[in-house]
Amino acid sequence: MKLLLEKDHVEGIRYYDTYRREGGYRSVEKALKTMSPEAIVEEVKKSGLRGRGGAGFPTGMKWSFIAKPEGVPRHLVCNADESEPGTFKDRYLMEFIPHLLIEGLIVSSFALGSNATYIYIRGEYAWIVDILEQAITEAKNNGWLGKNILGTGFDCEIYVQRGAGAYICGEETALIESLEGKRGNPRIKPPFPAIKGVWDRPTVVNNVETLAAVVPIINMGGEEYAKIGVGKSTGTKLISACGNLNKPGVYEIDMTISVEEFIYSDKYCGGIPNGKKLKACIPGGSSVPILPANLLLKTAKGEQRMMNYESLSDGGFATGSMMGSGGFIVLDEDQCVVRHTLTLARFYRHESCGQCSPCREGTGWMEKILHNIEYGKGKMTDVDLLWDIQRKIEGNTICPLGDAAAWPVAAAIRHFRDEFEWHILNPEESQKRNYGIAHYADERAVAV
Amino acid sequence: MADQQQLFKVTIDNITVEVPPGTTILNAARKIGGDVAPPAMCYYSKLQGSGGKCRTCLVEVSKGSDKDPRPMPKLVASCRTTVMDGMEVKNITSPKVIDARAGVVEFLLINHPLDCPICDQAGECHLQDLSYEHGKAGTRYEFQRRTFHKVDLGDKIQLHMTRCILCYRCVFVADQLTNKREHGILDRGDHAQIATYIEKNLHNEFIGNVIDVCPVGALTDKTFRFKNRVWFTKPVDAHRDCPKCSGEVQLWMRGDEVFRVTARKDEWGEVKDTTSGKPGWICNDCRFDKKHINDWVIEGPSAISRHSVISQGHYVGIEKPKEVLIDVMGGRKPRLFLDIHDVSEVNKPNIELSLIDGPATSDTFNGTKKD
Ligand SMILES: Cc1cc2nc3c(=O)[nH]c(=O)nc-3n(C[C@H](O)[C@H](O)[C@H](O)COP(=O)(O)O)c2cc1C
Ligand code: SF4
Ligand code: SF4
Ligand code: FES
Numbered sequence A: 001m002k003l004l005l006e007k008d009h010v011e012g013i014r015y016y017d018t019y020r021r022e023g024g025y026r027s028v029e030k031a032l033k034t035m036s037p038e039a040i041v042e043e044v045k046k047s048g049l050r051g052r053g054g055a056g057f058p059t060g061m062k063w064s065f066i067a068k069p070e071g072v073p074r075h076l077v078c079n080a081d082e083s084e085p086g087t088f089k090d091r092y093l094m095e096f097i098p099h100l101l102i103e104g105l106i107v108s109s110f111a112l113g114s115n116a117t118y119i120y121i122r123g124e125y126a127w128i129v130d131i132l133e134q135a136i137t138e139a140k141n142n143g144w145l146g147k148n149i150l151g152t153g154f155d156c157e158i159y160v161q162r163g164a165g166a167y168i169c170g171e172e173t174a175l176i177e178s179l180e181g182k183r184g185n186p187r188i189k190p191p192f193p194a195i196k197g198v199w200d201r202p203t204v205v206n207n208v209e210t211l212a213a214v215v216p217i218i219n220m221g222g223e224e225y226a227k228i229g230v231g232k233s234t235g236t237k238l239i240s241a242c243g244n245l246n247k248p249g250v251y252e253i254d255m256t257i258s259v260e261e262f263i264y265s266d267k268y269c270g271g272i273p274n275g276k277k278l279k280a281c282i283p284g285g286s287s288v289p290i291l292p293a294n295l296l297l298k299t300a301k302g303e304q305r306m307m308n309y310e311s312l313s314d315g316g317f318a319t320g321s322m323m324g325s326g327g328f329i330v331l332d333e334d335q336c337v338v339r340h341t342l343t344l345a346r347f348y349r350h351e352s353c354g355q356c357s358p359c360r361e362g363t364g365w366m367e368k369i370l371h372n373i374e375y376g377k378g379k380m381t382d383v384d385l386l387w388d389i390q391r392k393i394e395g396n397t398i399c400p401l402g403d404a405a406a407w408p409v410a411a412a413i414r415h416f417r418d419e420f421e422w423h424i425l426n427p428e429e430s431q432k433r434n435y436g437i438a439h440y441a442d443e444r445a446v447a448v
Numbered sequence B: 001m002a003d004q005q006q007l008f009k010v011t012i013d014n015i016t017v018e019v020p021p022g023t024t025i026l027n028a029a030r031k032i033g034g035d036v037a038p039p040a041m042c043y044y045s046k047l048q049g050s051g052g053k054c055r056t057c058l059v060e061v062s063k064g065s066d067k068d069p070r071p072m073p074k075l076v077a078s079c080r081t082t083v084m085d086g087m088e089v090k091n092i093t094s095p096k097v098i099d100a101r102a103g104v105v106e107f108l109l110i111n112h113p114l115d116c117p118i119c120d121q122a123g124e125c126h127l128q129d130l131s132y133e134h135g136k137a138g139t140r141y142e143f144q145r146r147t148f149h150k151v152d153l154g155d156k157i158q159l160h161m162t163r164c165i166l167c168y169r170c171v172f173v174a175d176q177l178t179n180k181r182e183h184g185i186l187d188r189g190d191h192a193q194i195a196t197y198i199e200k201n202l203h204n205e206f207i208g209n210v211i212d213v214c215p216v217g218a219l220t221d222k223t224f225r226f227k228n229r230v231w232f233t234k235p236v237d238a239h240r241d242c243p244k245c246s247g248e249v250q251l252w253m254r255g256d257e258v259f260r261v262t263a264r265k266d267e268w269g270e271v272k273d274t275t276s277g278k279p280g281w282i283c284n285d286c287r288f289d290k291k292h293i294n295d296w297v298i299e300g301p302s303a304i305s306r307h308s309v310i311s312q313g314h315y316v317g318i319e320k321p322k323e324v325l326i327d328v329m330g331g332r333k334p335r336l337f338l339d340i341h342d343v344s345e346v347n348k349p350n351i352e353l354s355l356i357d358g359p360a361t362s363d364t365f366n367g368t369k370k371d
Helices: A016-021 A026-034 A037-047 A059-064 A089-096 A098-112 A126-141 A172-179 A208-220 A222-227 A259-264 A293-297 A309-313 A337-351 A357-374 A381-393 A401-425 A427-432 B025-032 B095-110 B126-134 B169-176 B209-213 B284-289 B362-366
Strands: A074-080 A114-121 A146-149 A154-162 A203-207 A236-243 A249-254 A278-282 A327-332 B008-012 B015-019 B058-063 B087-090 B151-153 B157-159 B183-186 B193-196 B219-221 B234-239 B248-254 B257-263 B297-301
Touching: A016 A098, A016 A126, A026 A098, A026 A208, A037 A059, A037 A098, A037 A208, A037 A222, A059 A203, A074 A098, A074 A172, A074 A208, A089 A098, A089 A126, A089 A208, A089 A236, A089 A249, A098 A114, A098 A126, A098 A154, A098 A203, A098 A208, A114 A126, A114 A172, A126 A154, A172 A203, A203 A208, A208 A222, A208 A236, A259 A278, A259 A293, A278 A293, A278 A401, A337 A357, A337 A401, A357 A381, A357 A401, A357 B095, A381 A401, A381 B095, A401 A427, B008 B025, B015 B025, B025 B058, B025 B087, B058 B095, B095 B126, B151 B193, B169 B183, B169 B209, B209 B219, B209 B257, B257 B284
Parallel strands: A074 A114, A074 A203, A114 A154, A236 A327, B008 B087
Antiparallel strands: A146 A154, A236 A249, A278 A327, B008 B015, B058 B087, B151 B157, B157 B219, B183 B193, B234 B248, B234 B297, B248 B257
């Protein structure tokens, strides 16, 4: 089932004329002419859409929290920072069908009463900025933006703001600070952005994919949308698959397929190159816990693991993980978990904003210990020490980056402790990385 | 009476207080005082927006409120969380809090050397107290620490970044007290540092207050550095007629010499309000340039909490404890139940302990062991 990427193969879909010819901007007509803002929020609630930026919070509910003080402007901000390692779905969407995002933004701005809407985009996506700006100009020239849109009296402008390329600026309150021209430090909540956001005005921050999904929701109606998928995982989800896969890329799935099908079927990732075995996978972007093959394909209860919010998090962090932002990173049997964990730890250390002591100091400490282990200088006590450090960061910080730094380390130790210990006990061998660790690989999954 | 303000009941470590809505847990706990008040390194009552960063004040909310009794899922920063009616909070009674706080202290000490014997802030440093109360004797950190050169921020203030714990207080001072923002934080994460824009000097009439707010020894007063240890000096309240600030200060004296001038601070280390009710920040002139006793009208000795090492040697109105046991017992001789010299050879005054092989055991004691 494709809703967002349905038309991505149509030549010229990036440009307004083609997009419009293919049925684009219908949702704006429908929403602005026939629906009230409240009705749109209601429709989004009915759709069961969950935020696609990582946390999976129900979008309709988030929208209904926005404060509406008399005479105070409100803002919608599109989070196009997309800096989670392994996640590159928003980029695909913006690059190939920018008008879908603009369309979603117009409808959402109307629903939230935002006359000035921002797209905060990561600095490295410079070429996408041009694409978006062109799309905005086209939309404006054709009367979908600006003053008195479609004669309904609704005014809306969309501004593109480039970040300087800091992961932390994807966190919604840091994003708001950065948008205001300040250092991108997360704010201490409460107050939440729905009460005090950009310039202290009520603000909603949503992910690119979330906002794009508003278009099919309005076109088909919330109830129809909710029928796609399963349980509380309604609609379709973009998954950016990478790592040891025959066909890495961005896939739109409805959330009824199994993880096994996603990895091995030719419709999606087409299996693992060179006949290698699956060792592990980080299913939702680098901050979510890594799962070894056996727990990835089957839950702890022995049920098939599905590509949806509930199934991926089934078992909690002990035996499950998270859907997160949909960055699906696959590791084959030759990959070294210690090295991967070090790479991630280095990333989080570098990206910590440095406001709170546990994250600022803890991420650096973890990286140094992992560095020692990886380069043959580890001690057996280091594993427990790492465990203790991550435990003292998690839950004790201002923003979830602390947790995002702690979880990968925790999960790696939880599921691959013997690999860490092997590294420590065999410092020289581990440098050659020829330590058969195939016992982690899932035998059953080889020949699907 | 009808519009009398409603008060919220909040119970912290089993002690209940009533506070106005909008009060933070930290300030409610400070009302109780003592050990119940969580430590706070980054919150500073006189600086807007401060707090929430260092995480030393984390507490457990075991009951949200009367209306919604669910406990909060995570520990919360008490300096930024406001109380609800019927809230129940655990600070020192929560093992989770103690554990998390020990973690925070360990993190803070990674890049803050415990060089208290040579640090100018010794005796006034909150991290020193904190590491004493929550720290461990050793550290598990085995890597190189951050190092920095000392930086002179103008001719009166010195910055030792090695000791900075990035609490942001000085940044708030520069932002909120002075009319030109001159310094802030560069870089991110554990490579973040307090810096002025390309090592510019700090010139601002009130910038000296950064020294007072710094909870550790990262910002020090160059007119005082190493002239004396703070606990050897005597704090007295004094004032002068100052055109720029209230002129209400504390002088740190030895004999008739004024060694240092600071703002007056309360029990929590925060600047007190002046007698007219305004926050008592002081200007650079009062702080750095008025070091003669004739510049000041002395009001009297400052009240210093006995908790503080500063009170060492100068309590006001305190009776010194009697030293000799006989004095304590009102002239009576202590009654000995056992004279150890009678029963133990090892305790005989003429026995040289160093000559006994190995440890003295109960056998030696009972006289059953022969050499
Ligand atoms: C460190 C950090 C980085 C984040 N980066 C992004 C990001 O790049 N893109 C994004 O959409 N959300 C990101 N988020 C999540 C946002 O804070 C926020 O939850 C999201 O934009 C809300 O949109 P949604 O409700 O549509 O998911 C990040 C969160 C954290 C803690
Ligand atoms: S958790 Fe890390 S990134 Fe988030 S506010 Fe604290 S130091 Fe900054
Ligand atoms: S210099 Fe002092 S006041 Fe400034 S951030 Fe560092 S520790 Fe805090
Ligand atoms: S004093 Fe509360 S977090 Fe620093």
